[in-house]
Structure formats: C-alpha cells, structure tokens
Amino acid sequence: xxxxxxxxxxxxxxxxxxxxxxxxxxxxxxxxxxxxxxxxxxxxxxxxxxxxxxxxxxxxxxxxxxxxxxxxxxxxxxxxxxxxxxxxxxxxxxxxxxxxxxxxxxxxxxxxxxxxxxxxxxxxxxxxxxxxxxxxxxxxxxxxxxxxxxxxxxxxxxxxxxxxxxxxxxxxxxxxxxxxxxxxxxxxxxxxxxxxxxxxxxxxxxxxxxxxxxxxxxxxxxxxxx
Numbered sequence: 432x433x434x435x436x437x438x439x440x441x442x443x444x445x446x447x448x449x450x451x452x453x454x455x456x457x458x459x460x461x462x463x464x465x466x467x468x469x470x471x472x473x474x475x476x477x478x479x480x481x482x483x484x485x486x487x488x489x490x491x492x493x494x495x496x497x498x499x500x501x502x503x504x505x506x507x508x509x510x511x512x513x514x515x516x517x518x519x520x521x522x523x524x525x526x527x528x529x530x531x532x533x534x535x536x537x538x539x540x541x542x543x544x545x546x547x548x549x550x551x552x553x554x555x556x557x558x559x560x561x562x563x564x565x566x567x568x569x570x571x572x573x574x575x576x577x578x579x580x581x582x583x584x585x586x587x588x589x590x591x592x593x594x595x596x597x598x599x600x601x602x603x604x605x606x607x608x609x610x611x612x613x614x615x616x617x618x619x620x621x622x623x624x625x626x627x628x629x630x631x632x633x634x635x636x637x638x639x640x641x642x643x644x645x646x647x648x649x650x651x652x653x654x655x656x657x
Contacts, residue, residue, distance in 0.1 A: 437473055440637045444480075445505040445630045446498060448637050453494040453616060458485045470499060487513045490589070495522070495621025496639050508629035516584065519625035519636075523570075523654060525603040525618035525646045526577045526595055527610045536566040536584075539597065543588050549607060550589045552597040563587040563594060571650040576603060578650045580622070592617060603646055618646050622654060 438450040449470070451457060456465040471481040484500040486509040498518070500506040512518050541563045543550045553560055564584040571578040577600070581591055592608050595601060601610035605617035612618075620641040627634055640655050641647045647655055 437469060438639070440496065440639060441635060442501075443631075445502045445628070446500055446509065448496060448498050448624055448635065450639055451489055451494055451497045451621070453492060455494075456491055457488040457497065466497065466499065474501075486510045487518070487586070489621055490617075490619075492616040493619045493621065495641070496624045496637060497621065498624055498626065505629050512626060512629060513586070516586070517626065519623070520583045520586070520621065521623035522581045522583070522591060523620045523622045523641060523647075524567075524579050524581055524591060524595070525649075526579060526600040527575065527603050528600045529572060529577050530567070530569065530579070530598070530600060533569045534567065536564065537594050537598075538562065538564045539594055541587050541590065541593060548588075550587065550593045552593060561585070561587055563590045565591060565594060570652045570654060573649055576646070576649065578647075578652065578655075580654060591619060612646075614645050620647075 439447055441448040451466050456463055459465050459467045467483045467485055470483045474481040482501060484506045486498060486500055486506060489497055498509065500509050539552045540556060540560050541550045542553045542560045562585060565581055567579045567581045569577055570580055592602055592605055596608035601608050603610055603618040604612035604615040623638045625636040640657055643657060
C-alpha cells in the first residue's frame with residue numbers, strides 16, 4: 432500500500448483521523464505495512480513534520496477510523512482520553528446468527544490469554560480478568576446474518592469479537608472465535624470516532640462507512656452509504 436492511498440478524514444498540526452485498511456498494522460513493526468510508517472511517509476513527502484504516535488489500536492484484520500498524534504505534547508493527552516473512555520468508539524459488525532434482542536447492553540468478565548492472543552468470557556473476577564461492556568443495535572438482517580452497530584464502553588482486547596461469540600453469534604469470518612468464511616476476515620469496521628480536541632477543545636465527530644465489498648454489500652442501511 433502506498434501512502435498516496437491514505438484516506439485522511441481530519442488533520443491539523445496536533446492530530447489526525449484516518450482510515451486504517453484491513454491488513455495494515457496499527458503500530459510500528461519490523462515487518463509488514465503499518466499506519467505510522469505510511470503516515471510518516473505521507474507527511475515527509477509533503478515536507479511537513481512526520482512525527483506520528485499511535486494512541487489506540489485496531490486489530491490487523493479490522494479496518495476503519497483511527498486517531499493518531501502528530502505532536503508529542505498531544506500524545507499523552509490523547510492516550511489519557513482513550514484510557515478514560517472519553518473517545519467515543521462505534522463499530523459495524525456482521526454476526527453469524529440473530530441476537531435475541533434488537534438492542535441491548537452486554538456486560539462480561541474477560542480474561543486475556545496473552546500467550547495465545549485470545550480472550551475468554553469467565554464467570555468470576557481473578558487476576559487478569561477485567562469487565563467488558565458494550566451496547567449494540569440491529570441495523571439489518573439477512574437469512575443467516577445480522578448487521579449491528581456497536582458502541583464500546585470499555586476497550587478490551589478482542590472485546591466485540593469475544594462478547595458476541597460467547598453468545599453463539601461470532602463475527603462472520605472470525606476464525607479465532609468460531610466463524611470461517613473464505614471471502615472475508617472478521618467482519619468488523621471502526622465506523623465512528625468522536626472526541627474533544629485535546630488542545631483546541633473543538634468537538635470532532637467523524638464517521639466512515641466500510642468499503643463497498645462483501646460482506647457489507649449484503650445489507651442496506653444509511654451507515655453503509657458511501
């Protein structure tokens with residue numbers, strides 16, 4: 432992927448909101464394309480300061496909106512805003528199956544096995560267990576699939592994927608949590624980010640629909656309109 436292919440939704444000298452494609456890493460890595468590397472190349476080509484810091488993560492197989500810092504003085508403030516859940520994050524996801532409720536809040540205790548890079552729903556609190564909470568709303572359905580809009584209230588590893596999978600509703604194509612599909616990886620897209628600018632105080636609220644390809648093209652709703 433070339434830096435010329437980047438989709439930047441908002442930028443100023445302190446931060447930027449852009450679209451991470453599926454398959455690109457959120458953080459710097461010795462191997463593979465990463466967003467910081469692509470963004471630094473983009474700004475270097477424009478002869479602008481090329482400082483880029485990752486302040487939150489998306490899984491490699493997940494695409495969509497991310498915020499990055501462009502100044503060291505903004506990095507800590509953005510990381511704190513994410514940690515304190517002052518950055519609103521909403522996702523689109525395709526579930527295999529149909530939830531019992533059209534709209535609900537899900538709360539679970541999650542244990543992350545770092546060695547296996549996998550999270551599990553558990554019944555009681557112990558070391559390494561953290562509460563996970565999200566709310567969702569059904570947007571559209573097909574015979575065997577459901578498109579939902581998800582609001583994260585906590586930010587746990589693989590949270591959306593494991594919370595739905597534990598209820599027999601794995602994300603389409605999410606092999607790690609029980610749903611194979613030869614035509615896609617886990618159908619999860621970072622759709623909306625909203626935050627207060629850490630320096631100017633401006634309210635930023637950005638949305639980005641997923642690409643017009645499978646499985647998103649199976650559904651029709653305003654959130655999918657390009």
